[in-house]
Amino acid sequence: MKFLKSLKPLMLVVALFGSLGITQQVLAKDKFIFANSSPYDTLDPHVIYDVGRVASRLNLYDGLLRWLDNPPKLEPWLAESYDISADGLKYTFVLREGSTFHDGTPVEAKDVVYSIERILALKKGAFSLFSKSIAPGSTKALDARTVEFNLNEPSSIFLATVPAIHVVNSDLVKSKEVDGDWGGVWLSKNEAGSGSFELTRYDPAIGFQAKRYADHFMGWGDKYLDEIEFRTVVEINSRVLGLLNGDFHGTDGYLPQDQVKRLAASDNVYVMEEESMRIFYSIIHNGRKPFDDVNLRKAISYSFDYDAFIDNILSGSVARNPVPLPNNIWGAPEGVGGYTYDLEKAKEFLTKVKQPIPEITLGALAGYGQTEQAAALLQNGLNKIG
Incomplete structure (x- = not known):
């Protein structure tokens, strides 16, 4: 059975981000604290693929392309350009110059190749997006800044899925591999990204903190946050009270409507309501009895x-x-x-x-x-x- 809806999600977050949600308008000078309803039990960008833990992927890592704005537009990110062959089987991306990982090493085509190979090998996270279109070993680094994806068959949605390939520092992750685990144990508790923020603290029971990566290739302008914290706060009332009291500056919009109205009535909270592509559904396993009927x-x-x-x-x-x-x-x-x-x-x-x-x-x-x-x-x- 399914009961689905297009959400106008209320992500209760600070207007500074321009995000969807509910935000606490009294913002700490340089730090943003978000109360998350589900735990960050891993930081591995190739294992997680859900809304609840998206903050770690989007803040600590970059992809070749990224969805921006609302309605969303697919924009170049780590890649400065791309080309599609006439038969729709070959996608060639050219990486922008000057992008670096948090340890200062440049982001190169070999890192993109390693990242897609890792996704295919782990068979978790965004694996299902690429399992039919990309075969292991088919992605090539033509030079330091050029990567080529060779698809099994033409795919009208491939570009839309490319942002899910979060690029990791291949040399760093390889150095942390144990018994062929693709660095899984290490990367679940650490990060190897090039994102706009770099990890400073992680506790799976509490959440994670990160500081601004000053050398991020997109630059910062004159308005930015120096620190972010995404804290696990499962209890609904705790999230609401924390937002009202100024302990948190944002939370997601998956709240009962009475709580949303309570927050909207506060002078210090802003509820942002925007159309999205999120859906709400229930899941039944139709391969198990009695649901096979x-x-x-x-x-x-x-x-x-x-x-x-x-x-x-x-x-x-x-x-x-x-x-x-x-x-x-x-x-x-x-x-x-x-x-x-x-x-x-x-x-x-x-x-x-x-x-x-x-x-x-x-x-x-x-x-x-x-x-x-x-x-x-x-x-x-x-x-x-x-």
Whole structure:
């Protein structure tokens, strides 16, 4: 079953960043503290690929391209230019001059090659984006500043996935490898990037701190932060109170609407609401019993009160998404009705389930109040159909 929506995420963050969210307007002079709802249990940029831990990847590392602004535009980053062959199989990127890792060594094509090979070898994080299009060993460093990707088949989305190749310092990571682990143990607790901030402290139970990398190739201008801290604060009330009291300068927008309204009423907090491509959905493993029966999956899907979730729990701040793609993404199908809240249909499909149905446990994400509310709403609907 899926109940999806395009989020207008409230990332409660300082306006200085120009990010989406809720921000505490009284900002410490040169340090930004963000209260995160999920833990930073690893810093490895090729292992993580989720919204909750995106801050470590985007601040400590760079990619060849990067999504910027809203609506998002794909812009050159470590690469100054790229070329696509006529057959769509060869993508050649030229790295900009002057980009360096935090230890001062230059970012080179060999580092890009090592990074994509590492992603393919680890089979984690962004691996699924490249597993079909790029074969191990097919990416080449033509010279120090030129890297060539040779695709298995033409891909209309390849450029859009390139920002997920966060480039690591290959010489440094190789020096930390143990028993062929691609430096995994070391990189889970340290960093080897060229990003705008460099790591100063990390504790998986607390979060991470970083300082401004003064030599970042994009420059800084006259307005910048010297330090950032992303702190794990799972408890919702602690994040809200910390923001109101000025202990934190930002948090994400996955908060119950009553808490969002509470923050919006404060003179010191700014709630930024912008359209995004984030979706909210529940996951059912259709390869496991009893969910391998399509009738049970349909019964569950008709048992969720979509309108109540959107209009009452989320105060109409989202749009219904009937398919697993954001409404505003290229290629999203139009005119798909999706499931509705219909208990009679749910009961009808439930009677068609042949196998015994054991007790079902609904899981919610710790620190994400909206997922707990959604689980309770689904539980209510399922109880009504027996």
